[in-house]
Amino acid sequence: MTTEEFVLPPGPAPVNHGRTRSAWVLTIAVIIGAAIAGVGAAIPHTALLVSGLAVLVLGLIVAGVLRLQGHGQPVEARSGDWYEG
Numbered sequence: 133m134t135t136e137e138f139v140l141p142p143g144p145a146p147v148n149h150g151r152t153r154s155a156w157v158l159t160i161a162v163i164i165g166a167a168i169a170g171v172g173a174a175i176p177h178t179a180l181l182v183s184g185l186a187v188l189v190l191g192l193i194v195a196g197v198l199r200l201q202g203h204g205q206p207v208e209a210r211s212g213d214w215y216e217g
Contacts, residue, residue: 167184
C-alpha cells in the first residue's frame with residue numbers, strides 16, 4: 133500500500149463556476165466560428181474560412197471587453213493558484 137500526499141484547495145470554488153456573460157459569449161463565438169471555419173476548410177471556400185476566423189477573433193474581443201466591464205470572473209476568484217498553499 134502506498135501513501136500519497138494530496139494538496140487540497142483552501143476553500144470552495146467560486147459560486148458561478150465560470151458561468152458568466154463573458155464566458156458564455158466566448159463559448160458561443162468559438163462554437164459558431166469553429167463551425168463556419170470548419171465548413172470553409174472542408175469545402176475549399178476561403179471566404180467561409182476567413183469569416184469563421186473573424187467570428188472567433190470578434191468573440192475574443194467582445195468577451196475581453198465584457199470581462200473588463202465586470203461581466204467576467206471576479207478578480208478575487210482568479211487570484212493565486214489553489215495548490216500553492
